[in-house]
Amino acid sequence: xxxxxxxxxxxxxEEQPDGPLSAGATRHLESCGKCNALWIDLEAIRGAGAExxxxxxxxxxxxxxxxxxxxxxxGLIRERPAKAGWLWVWFGAAPRWTVAAASVSLLVxxxxxxxxxxxxSKSATILPLHLSTSTASPRLIAADLGKxxxxxxxxxFDSLPESNPALANSLRENLGIIDDMIADCExxxxxxxxxxxxxxxxxxxxxxxxxxxxxxxxxxxSEGQ
Amino acid sequence: xxRTRPTEVRELGEAEAIRRAQQGDAEAFERIYRxxxxxxxxxxxxxxxxxxxAEDLTQEAFLQLFRKIGTFRGESAFSTWLHRLAVNVVxxxxxxxxLAETSLDEATEPxxxxxxxxxxIGAPDLRLSGSVDRVNLERAVDQLPPxxxxxxxxxxxxxxxxxxxxxxxxxxxxxxxxxxxxxxxRLRELLQxxxxxxxxEERQAAKGGSGGGH
Numbered sequence: 223x224x225x226x227x228x229x230x231x232x233x234x235x236e237e238q239p240d241g242p243l244s245a246g247a248t249r250h251l252e253s254c255g256k257c258n259a260l261w262i263d264l265e266a267i268r269g270a271g272a273e274x275x276x277x278x279x280x281x282x283x284x285x286x287x288x289x290x291x292x293x294x295x296x297g298l299i300r301e302r303p304a305k306a307g308w309l310w311v312w313f314g315a316a317p318r319w320t321v322a323a324a325s326v327s328l329l330v331x332x333x334x335x336x337x338x339x340x341x342x343s344k345s346a347t348i349l350p351l352h353l354s355t356s357t358a359s360p361r362l363i364a365a366d367l368g369k370x371x372x373x374x375x376x377x378x379f380d381s382l383p384e385s386n387p388a389l390a391n392s393l394r395e396n397l398g399i400i401d402d403m404i405a406d407c408e409x410x411x412x413x414x415x416x417x418x419x420x421x422x423x424x425x426x427x428x429x430x431x432x433x434x435x436x437x438x439x440x441x442x443x444s445e446g447q
Numbered sequence: 448x449x450r451t452r453p454t455e456v457r458e459l460g461e462a463e464a465i466r467r468a469q470q471g472d473a474e475a476f477e478r479i480y481r482x483x484x485x486x487x488x489x490x491x492x493x494x495x496x497x498x499x500x501a502e503d504l505t506q507e508a509f510l511q512l513f514r515k516i517g518t519f520r521g522e523s524a525f526s527t528w529l530h531r532l533a534v535n536v537v538x539x540x541x542x543x544x545x546l547a548e549t550s551l552d553e554a555t556e557p558x559x560x561x562x563x564x565x566x567x568i569g570a571p572d573l574r575l576s577g578s579v580d581r582v583n584l585e586r587a588v589d590q591l592p593p594x595x596x597x598x599x600x601x602x603x604x605x606x607x608x609x610x611x612x613x614x615x616x617x618x619x620x621x622x623x624x625x626x627x628x629x630x631x632x633r634l635r636e637l638l639q640x641x642x643x644x645x646x647x648e649e650r651q652a653a654k655g656g657s658g659g660g661h
Contacts, residue, residue: 237621239628264631267638270579271603274493281488281505284478289506290473298513299473 231257235264285412307394373429378435393438400434467526469517476513483526484509486605487533493600494537496589504540508533523614530607531615534597541593579638587637595630602627 225233227250234247243251243261251258293299298348382390407424459467459478467475487508492501511532521526588596597616601607602623607615609623616623 231483236625236628239624239631260635263638264628265636267584267631267634268603270581270584271599272606274581274584275489275604275606279485279489279492281484283501285484285488285502285506286477289480289509290477293473293476293513294512296514298471299476300471366562 228254228257232260235261239264246440255308304335371428371435374432374435378438389438393434396434397431400431402426461525465516468513469519479512479516482507484528486526487529490533490605491537491598493535493588493604494596495540496585500540504533504537506620508536511536523619527611527614530601530611531617532603534615538593538597546571572591583638584634586641587634590637591630591633595626595633598623598626598635599630603631 231247231250231254251261289429290299378393379390382393404424404427407427411424458474461479461482464475464478464482468479484505488501488505491504491508492498495501495504508529512529515532519525588599591599598612601612601615602609609620609627612618612623613620618626
């Protein structure tokens, strides 16, 4: 038994719910009030759906902060400091800056500075390894550490031997990199004061600066001897 | 020294953001989130009809995305992949909530219990007068079985094509079309029921009003 025109029409709708209607279906609609009503209703539903979809929906701002906290707690994300240069090469592989990383950085910076005066195999013997244990925990760094460090910078530069401008240049260049990082971290902390990760990064950046200055002081002292 | 990072983040393209996110870059994650959060949130909200739940589901969808982003190889469009994840997250939630569970497979062959299209039971057809009230539509969508609801929201509300829905819902294009038709038919029935109840309430109110006057 062949399907009725109404059954054929509904089957066509199932296969092509958005049309276009065939010539046969259009003819059927003209002669069948029931199918015509069905078609009009379905079009109305489709239109209402489209209208609903056109309304702008905005997720709340705090959703990202919440998601980010979750990602951090799972260790899925890490920060990428801007313009970190060679420091990022050393620390980029770590998920975040930590006190441990600061200890490693001491060796890197010390080796770098030592290399200016004692190139080659000698550099390995003059690393001020005792400083690796002197890196303070970020929690011990006071909020005004930045200002204190700025005072130290002047003192350290004053102590550098005039006979070694390369050392001063190297220190200036590396301080520039670290200051840039500090500025970025401070901006992040200002924007998200409750973000513990941002604060950790700031402490880490301060610590980098302290370590660099301590190393430069040691270098200067060893040359004076 | 000028800091250029914020500009770089804004200009980060999706492909680059995905590559960086696969390496755990926080800014790349945020970029991906900003690119897609509205659409995913809208999908969740329209599927569950509740803002708190939609927020929770959006977060869950992105969380799953970021957990799995290392496995994304670009065989399908990233947004399709993300929306597939989001739809699955929503469906999981809906099915947990629903006593009468209706999986997509079940929805493919609907029956009376799963909420599939029902035959008329004697009630006269009620035209929707060519227009559908948004509030009623949302109420009706809320009563659809999850499978139908997904297809309707994805196609008619969110504007996905059937070939995209086929990927997202892991079904054939023909199945997507057929499900959409059945979802609309069920919506029509629900909307007609709303109209009938409204008409009934109006009649009762009129009776009560006229009765009270004597």
